[in-house]
Amino acid sequence: MAPRVLVSDQLSKTAVQIFKDRGVEVDYLPDLGKDKDQLLAVIDQYDGLAIRSATKVTEKVIEAASKLKVVGRAGIGVDNVDIPAASRRGIIVMNTPFGNSITTAEHAIAMMFAVARDLPAADLSTKAGKWEKNRFLGVEITGKVLGIVGCGNIGSIVAARATGLKMKVVAFDPFLSAERAEQLGIEKVELPELFRRADFITLHTPLTDKTRGIIDAAAIAQMKDGVRIINCARGGLVNEADLYAALKSGKVAGAGIDVFETEPAKESPLFSLDNVVCTPHLGASTEEAQENVALQVAEQMSDYLVNGAVSNALNMPSITAEEAPILTPFVKLAEILGAFVGQVTEDPIKEIEILFDGATAAMNTRALTSAAIAGLLKPLVQTVNMVSAPLMAKERGIIVSEVRRDKSGVFDGYIKLTVKTEKMTRSVAGTCFADRKPRFIQIKDINLEAEVGRHMLYITNRDVPGMIGEIGMTCGRNKVNIANFHLGRDAKGGDAIAILYLDEAVGEAALADIRNIEGVGQAKLLSFEV
Structure with missing residues (x-):
């Protein structure tokens, strides 16, 4: 459909x-x-x-x-x-x-010119037949310092335009690297220095709890007398009451405001001021x-x-159409590893560490991590998926970390998931072969190789003679057919693991019989979406 x-x-x-x-x-x-x-x-x-x-x-x-x-x-x-x-x-x-990046950047530059030369007021005056040539004494922008708050996609376009106009550009952005600043031909500074040095300030940052009111009375007090402020980003970045007071006092010489705290802005004290240019959120309004x-x-x-390709998502890692075919089997693998741990771990999980070894380290690990968390939480929350999983883990106080490393073993690439509870640490690793099917390759640091099936039985036991036969006969007595039987141990006579691929789910009576076998520690029925 x-x-x-x-x-x-x-x-x-x-x-x-x-x-x-x-x-x-x-x-x-x-x-x-x-x-x-x-x-x-x-x-x-x-x-x-x-x-x-x-x-x-x-x-x-x-x-x-x-x-x-x-x-x-x-x-x-x-x-x-x-x-x-x-x-x-x-x-x-x-x-x-x-x-709309270019359009918004161009609007900010247009607003800067309009504020510098009082163009809207001059237009109205001239059309009214006043010809007040001496009233409109503007300022040049050439040689002036432009302070850009937020130098991402739009901010960097503004920077390029401003340097072309022979302005000196300084920028504050926590995510702006020194290399990127050098490439743009601008200077990266801290916010107080930007406020102190800038003749014009333009905002190009999202509205968050940290940026709300970033231009307020305290910020304005740090600025040059006669500074001009442009906001074509988000209403709420500027405290409009504080800006109004600064414009009235002359501390701020002019402002260009395209966005407002409340929109549509039908009334505002700013509308009464001649030194403010206001537009109705036109930053992106071009054909x-x-x-x-x-x-x-x-x-x-x-x-x-x-x-299934994801791009420009705000709450999920992007997956391009090109990488989707390569990533898909490993997304399934990560989900299965998480599901394994989620089903065999009974105590609340405190920490998750996901190791990407070899080829997997070069993949979209954020997507793989989301898939692993989703698989882990599914036994608790059936509706969880790759989008909701990171948030649900955070809400439960689970610490998630990623580790990447070069190839370290016989496999070209694998994923290892380690979880910690108050009582124990458990790990499981897996990979995908050429057939793109996920396989377990290590459980509790015990090496094995097991293809993943819809119904599986996970057993921990002591490595003693006759254990395989006891498990097999017990399954037979309970009419449970074993499709595959995989084994691993840490040492002769030590801890061992059996993981069985079954044709159908095991009933509680059969599980009880298996758990009663001498030497069996844990027996869990596992279910995977394969």
Whole structure:
């Protein structure tokens, strides 16, 4: 059955055609997102939801969306999507971070020119027949210091444009490397230094708990007298009351504001000031950008729903269409390793360490880690998947770490999962051979090789003569057919493991008989999705 997508906001008709061309059924209802009750009534019919900013994907909508697998936001900001709620339900949230980058960067540069030369006020004055040439004394931007807060995709484009305009650019961004700053021809600084040195400040950072109100009275007090501030990123980054006071006092000479704390912004004290240029969230509003983000979100959602490829997801590692065929068997392997540990470990798990050895270390390990956690938690939470697993682990206080290393054994690449509880440490390792089927290669540091089946029996025992026969006869008496029998031990007469691939699940009576065999420590029926 073809996946079905709802487009609930205004989106390009070309994007709708992309869904159809990719084999996705699509309902184009561009006004539905404004009607929350109607959205709630129909959302359970869809695998995907394509939106812009009008549709509010609340926790209530997510709870009603029983089939929903992906939400695609045509644009960067996802303030209108409850991402934690989506993650708990295993719903991928995608955005399109690059489709409107140039447009938003150009708007910031345009706002900077407008503020520097008082263009809107001069326009109104001239059209009113006043010809107030001496009133509008602006400033040049050549040679001025531009401070960029947030130097990611959009910020770096602004930096390139600003250096072309012969400005000196300084940037604050915790994730900006020294090498990248050098490549852009800018100087990386800490935020207080940026505030102290900049003649113009432009914001290009997401709105988070850490960045909310990043421009407030305390920040403004650190700035030069006569600084000019541009915000084309997110309302809430600037404390509007504090900015108003600074503009009134002259501490801030001018501001260009495209985004507001509350939108649509029908009224604001800032509107009363001549030294403020305001626009109605136009950063991404060009014909090219609107078309680009619409096409991009349609392509991304279709790739996921049809091929399983994940790109620009905010709550799941990306998996490209090219790497998906290579990664898929190892995703299944990681999930099975997690499922093994989840089924045999009875005490609460405190820590998880995932070792990627050899070829697996070069793969998309974030996706593999998510799969392993999902497998581990599935015995506790049946609805968990790769999207929700990391969040669920975090909520349970489980510490997750990854280790990568070069090839260290006979296998080209393998994954080893180690978990710790208050009482014990347990590990299991596996790999995929050329047939792409997952196999166990080590359990509790005991080497073995076992193909994974739907029904398996895991037994720990002492290495004593006759144990294999006792297990086999006990299974036979209980009408349990063994498809494969795999063994391993740490030393002669020491600890041993038997893992049996069965044709059907073992009943409780058979399990009790096996556990009563002298020398058997643990006997667990395991179930895997293969």
